[in-house]
Amino acid sequence: MLTTAAVLVVLTACGSQPPSIDAGTTTAVAPTVSPSPSATPTGSIPAPAQRTPEPTVASEPAGDAPSSLAAVPTTTAATAAPEPSAPPAAAPNPEVDDPASITVVVNKRRPLDPIDYFPFGLVLPAVPLAVQEANGLLRGETAAAVEDMFAAAQSDGVGLTVVSGYRSYQDQVSTYNHWVAQNGGNTAAADRISARAGHSEHQTGLAFDVGQSDGACTLSPCFADTAAGQWMAANAHRFGFILRYPGNAEGITGFAAESWHYRFVGEETAAAMRQSGVATLEEHFGLPPAPGY
Ligand SMILES: [Zn+2]
Numbered sequence: 001m002l003t004t005a006a007v008l009v010v011l012t013a014c015g016s017q018p019p020s021i022d023a024g025t026t027t028a029v030a031p032t033v034s035p036s037p038s039a040t041p042t043g044s045i046p047a048p049a050q051r052t053p054e055p056t057v058a059s060e061p062a063g064d065a066p067s068s069l070a071a072v073p074t075t076t077a078a079t080a081a082p083e084p085s086a087p088p089a090a091a092p093n094p095e096v097d098d099p100a101s102i103t104v105v106v107n108k109r110r111p112l113d114p115i116d117y118f119p120f121g122l123v124l125p126a127v128p129l130a131v132q133e134a135n136g137l138l139r140g141e142t143a144a145a146v147e148d149m150f151a152a153a154q155s156d157g158v159g160l161t162v163v164s165g166y167r168s169y170q171d172q173v174s175t176y177n178h179w180v181a182q183n184g185g186n187t188a189a190a191d192r193i194s195a196r197a198g199h200s201e202h203q204t205g206l207a208f209d210v211g212q213s214d215g216a217c218t219l220s221p222c223f224a225d226t227a228a229g230q231w232m233a234a235n236a237h238r239f240g241f242i243l244r245y246p247g248n249a250e251g252i253t254g255f256a257a258e259s260w261h262y263r264f265v266g267e268e269t270a271a272a273m274r275q276s277g278v279a280t281l282e283e284h285f286g287l288p289p290a291p292g293y
Contacts, residue, residue, distance in 0.1 A: 020263075096285050099204060101267050102141065106189075106201050107290035108254040115198035116169040119205035128161045130218060137160040139205035142264040146208065149239040158231040159213025160225045163260065166205045172197035191293065192256075199293075201244060207263045224259035236262055239268040246279045252289040253280055273277040 089215055096105040099117040106112055125143035127150045129136045138146060150160045157190070176194045183189035201207035211218045212228035223229045233243065247257035265273075265281070278284045 023171055061107040062112055102206060103269055104204060105285055106199060108199055108293045109290040111198040112203055122205055125199045130161040130163040134163060135165055138208060142206050145264055153231050158227050160228050161211040161213055163209040163211040163218055165208040165231055167202040169197050169203060172200045172203060209260045210262055219260055229259050233241055237274045240270045241265040242270050242273055249280050251291045252282050254290045
């Protein structure tokens with residue numbers, strides 16, 4: 001069957017499951033993944049989104065940012081170093097650092113913290129899966145948005161499927177090792193097509209690979225030309241999703257174009273990026289490019 005074959009054969013930078021280790025739905029929600037469920041998301045991680053992370057500006061200026069604002073009393077502000085190009089990523093920012101944040105930025109230089117992060121509230125959206133054994137679990141708000149989006153596509157005559165949703169740290173360990181083995185132990189080759197564990201957006205429960213209901217071009221570059229691919233490109237932002245690996249951005253995202261990999265960031269961020277024309281999360285949040293590990 002075309003769909004299955006495509007899923008099995010085609011590689012995806014975000015690390016689609018190799019055939020022999022399809023995550024299935026059995027391991028995904030197993031509480032054994034997280035030794036202390038209650039401690040993982042709430043304990044070691046700074047408070048999620050409710051708290052504004054900036055109340056301590058005075059005591060802790062932005063890391064190594066020019067100290068003009070914080071250190072200089074009131075007089076010589078005019079001599080402030082004119083270096084606005086200093087990396088703004090130095091200061092901790094829960095909005096992009098906290099794995100529980102819907103705008104967390106994960107890439108080859110920004111592993112999840114903790115690296116084996118396990119999202120709470122994974123649910124299976126009530127939408128078609130590409131194949132029966134596909135793992136379609138997603139975080140609650142992401143699943144709800146997927147349901148709304150798929151319904152809208154359906155009313156436009158476009159059938160969508162979920163090819164792959166949440167993948168655990170261990171799933172990704174297996175996936176990555178599979179591709180290393182497939183490439184004769186060449187990790188550089190594997191890195192071009194599969195994320196290392198702890199660096200995959202699929203581990204956040206906020207990302208999924210979308211397919212067309214007839215299985216055309218699943219996880220393949222030609223998906224961009226399908227009705228599903230085009231509908232998603234034109235409409236996903238309305239539901240809070242962005243195309244995470246756009247074309248011509250490998251030097252920033254670390255991966256070549258993936259017209260099927262969508263990431264939930266919320267309607268506000270998706271709309272802002274759409275309006276500004278900024279294509280990557282790294283650029284939107286002023287984070288350094290992550291072409292490699
Ligand atoms: Zn993906």
